[in-house]
Amino acid sequence: MARKRWAAQTEPQPFLAFVLNTPAVGLLLLLVVYPIVYSFWLSLHAYNLRKPRQFEFIGLDNYADILSSGQFWHAARVTAVFSVGSIGLTVVLGTLLALLLNEKWPGRGVLRAVALIPWAIPPVVNGLVWQWMLEGRHGLLNYIFQSIGLIDSYQAWLSYPETALPALVIAQVWNHVPFVAIVILAALQTVPDELYDSALVDGANIFRRFFFVTLPWLSHALLLVLITQTMVALRTFDIIYVLTGGGPGDSTTVLAWLTYITTFSYTDFGKGNAYAYTIAVLTMILSVFYIRLLWKRGEMAK
Amino acid sequence: MAAVTIRKAHKTYGATPVLHGVSIDIEDGEFVVLVGPSGCGKSTLLRMIAGLEHITTGEIAIGDKVVNTVPPKERDIAMVFQNYALYPHMTVAQNMGFALRMSGRPKAEIDARVRRAASILALEPYLARYPKQLSGGQRQRVAMGRAIVRDPSVFLFDEPLSNLDAKLRVQMRTEIKELHQRLGTTTIYVTHDQIEAMTMADRIVVMHDGVIEQIGAPLELYDTPANTFVASFIGSPAMNMLKGTLKGGDIPFVDTGKAQIPVPGAAAAAVGRAVTVGIRPESLELAENGIAATVVVVEPTGAEILVVADIGGGTYVTAAFHQRYALRPGAPIHLAPAPGQVHLFDDETGIRL
Ligand SMILES: Nc1ncnc2c1ncn2[C@@H]1O[C@H](COP(=O)(O)OP(=O)(O)O)[C@@H](O)[C@H]1O
Numbered sequence: 001m002a003r004k005r006w007a008a009q010t011e012p013q014p015f016l017a018f019v020l021n022t023p024a025v026g027l028l029l030l031l032v033v034y035p036i037v038y039s040f041w042l043s044l045h046a047y048n049l050r051k052p053r054q055f056e057f058i059g060l061d062n063y064a065d066i067l068s069s070g071q072f073w074h075a076a077r078v079t080a081v082f083s084v085g086s087i088g089l090t091v092v093l094g095t096l097l098a099l100l101l102n103e104k105w106p107g108r109g110v111l112r113a114v115a116l117i118p119w120a121i122p123p124v125v126n127g128l129v130w131q132w133m134l135e136g137r138h139g140l141l142n143y144i145f146q147s148i149g150l151i152d153s154y155q156a157w158l159s160y161p162e163t164a165l166p167a168l169v170i171a172q173v174w175n176h177v178p179f180v181a182i183v184i185l186a187a188l189q190t191v192p193d194e195l196y197d198s199a200l201v202d203g204a205n206i207f208r209r210f211f212f213v214t215l216p217w218l219s220h221a222l223l224l225v226l227i228t229q230t231m232v233a234l235r236t237f238d239i240i241y242v243l244t245g246g247g248p249g250d251s252t253t254v255l256a257w258l259t260y261i262t263t264f265s266y267t268d269f270g271k272g273n274a275y276a277y278t279i280a281v282l283t284m285i286l287s288v289f290y291i292r293l294l295w296k297r298g299e300m301a302k
Numbered sequence: 303m304a305a306v307t308i309r310k311a312h313k314t315y316g317a318t319p320v321l322h323g324v325s326i327d328i329e330d331g332e333f334v335v336l337v338g339p340s341g342c343g344k345s346t347l348l349r350m351i352a353g354l355e356h357i358t359t360g361e362i363a364i365g366d367k368v369v370n371t372v373p374p375k376e377r378d379i380a381m382v383f384q385n386y387a388l389y390p391h392m393t394v395a396q397n398m399g400f401a402l403r404m405s406g407r408p409k410a411e412i413d414a415r416v417r418r419a420a421s422i423l424a425l426e427p428y429l430a431r432y433p434k435q436l437s438g439g440q441r442q443r444v445a446m447g448r449a450i451v452r453d454p455s456v457f458l459f460d461e462p463l464s465n466l467d468a469k470l471r472v473q474m475r476t477e478i479k480e481l482h483q484r485l486g487t488t489t490i491y492v493t494h495d496q497i498e499a500m501t502m503a504d505r506i507v508v509m510h511d512g513v514i515e516q517i518g519a520p521l522e523l524y525d526t527p528a529n530t531f532v533a534s535f536i537g538s539p540a541m542n543m544l545k546g547t548l549k550g551g552d553i554p555f556v557d558t559g560k561a562q563i564p565v566p567g568a569a570a571a572a573v574g575r576a577v578t579v580g581i582r583p584e585s586l587e588l589a590e591n592g593i594a595a596t597v598v599v600v601e602p603t604g605a606e607i608l609v610v611a612d613i614g615g616g617t618y619v620t621a622a623f624h625q626r627y628a629l630r631p632g633a634p635i636h637l638a639p640a641p642g643q644v645h646l647f648d649d650e651t652g653i654r655l
């Protein structure tokens with residue numbers, strides 16, 4: 001009889017369900033939904049902390065302002081270059097690393113562990129590490145490049161527009177390659193060996209086996225990686241804060257950085273929030289595009 | 303089409319020996335089944351023939367050509383895998399045409415050959431589908447289609463039916479055999495299921511722990527198993543095996559301690575030896591006097607009734623009767639082996655006497 005009391009309730013108990021879920025839902029509403037809605041609300045107002053008493057509803061004027069400013073389009077271009085560069089390199093290098101880690105060879109276990117380290121480093125610390133690497137007078141990169149004869153004299157990499165943005169891309173890639181590698185490695189390990197055997201008997205060489213067996217199998221994982229990396233790239237702020245501050249000039253001013261300075265340097269909360277929303281919408285559009293592109297192919301793999 | 307010759311093939315993984323010198327001569331056009339319990343090295347041998355596994359020592363020849371160092375694609379073989387190994391993102395047609403595409407055949411030729419194979423296997427309605435949109439049996443057929451499109455010298459099958467339900471398995475068994483009769487291509491087929499082996503093979507190779515126990519036509523193995531392993535592996539329900547001593551006399555007999563089983567025609571030289579006597583369930587008959595037994599379980603299958611009986615001391619034998627005797631558990635019966643239907647094996651070596 002005592003056992004019976006522990007048996008699963010088969011009757012639905014809507015009241016209990018509500019009671020039990022309320023704290024979690026309440027917390028979500030408070031910590032996630034409220035700021036999101038409030039931020040959108042702010043983006044519809046003229047609200048600058050320099051004139052805190054002036055809080056005027058202006059509809060979509062902030063957005064119109066943004067879209068008609070050269071500053072925005074410049075930042076959008078920088079963001080595009082930074083994103084394409086860093087996402088492309090991260091995904092390609094991450095996939096290559098995953099392929100390497102998936103092969104059997106002595107030392108694989110060690111490298112699998114070591115490869116994860118950059119991912120465990122918070123972006124700000126990553127920025128600091130690269131600041132030291134790229135440093136103009138004592139930086140490690142200068143030392144390496146000079147010893148292999150790539151440069152004659154030490155360079156202040158972050159002080160020139162031509163090298164500052166690539167430097168940011170490299171720092172970003174270094175931080176995120178492990179994540180991509182782990183996701184792709186996990187997917188690689190689910191490819192049935194039989195498929196490779198079959199392709200071998202069918203006369204496919206190593207490149208064709210990769211192209212016809214491995215790559216299609218990875219399409220879902222690649223989709224996941226592309227979406228998360230796009231979000232990460234569009235939001236990148238930490239390493240810019242640490243390494244370039246958006247400069248020299250505005251050569252590394254990406255949208256996230258523009259959002260930050262608009263909000264906290266120019267204290268224009270209305271416009272700053274409009275920037276934040278613009279980035280969010282952009283991310284969403286890109287994600288939908290990726291899903292369209294890759295989902296159908298991945299669908300067939302399951 | 304081609305003959306396949308395997309000469310003293312050995313395989314070791316690291317330090318672990320898996321195949322201990324296997325020799326088989328497979329004739330052109332023959333359907334040979336490799337059968338044995340799982341882990342005995344059947345797949346390994348098949349993969350060595352396919353070129354997916356290195357041959358440690360020994361020789362494998364397809365046709366007149368030793369293929370030890372020839373890569374799989376140049377061996378002119380096609381293989382059907384246990385889990386079908388269909389490329390998930392390719393349609394049925396693309397799957398079937400893949401090998402031809404890899405060898406750079408013109409598209410028109412690929413299409414024509416795919417369509418012909420599809421018509422042989424009744425796959426035409428599914429050509430545009432993806433593997434995941436097919437049932438298990440259809441996938442199995444596509445895997446076969448992929449093999450026959452290539453028109454290879456040798457077909458290799460590795461347990462191709464083990465993922466199908468019982469009914470479909472029987473149906474596909476027939477289909478594969480029919481296909482072989484139609485195409486006449488040399489076929490090497492691996493299974494752990496002795497019924498599959500018996501029903502499909504021209505010749506069966508029984509393997510156990512990396513060695514060949516016996517090679518022969520299905521009924522040869524059934525009627526004259528070379529040793530106790532083959533005797534108990536082939537046939538269902540399994541052969542009854544009783545240990546005893548061979549005694550001489552007018553009619554030699556085996557004394558098991560509980561029963562005396564006459565073995566007319568047993569070699570006089572073997573008298574006094576410890577032996578294992580094997581009797582197939584269907585060779586046991588109800589008799590006036592014979593081995594005294596008590597019925598334990600009666601299992602009617604429809605075509606026959608299986609009777610498990612205790613011949614004393616918890617030693618069970620199984621008998622299969624075609625007549626529908628009304629037997630109840632606990633009933634005392636007498637069982638006698640049909641004359642000449644008793645197999646005698648050396649107890650120590652297990653070899654047929
Ligand atoms: N890649 C491998 N490495 C080490 N041992 C293996 C490998 N493949 C198979 N084996 C071993 O070889 C033996 C035979 O395997 P297999 O040919 O697959 O058996 P079967 O197909 O008859 O069930 C098994 O004991 C198995 O554990």
Ligand SMILES: [Mg+2]
Pocket residue numbers: 344345346461
């Ligand atoms: Mg096997």
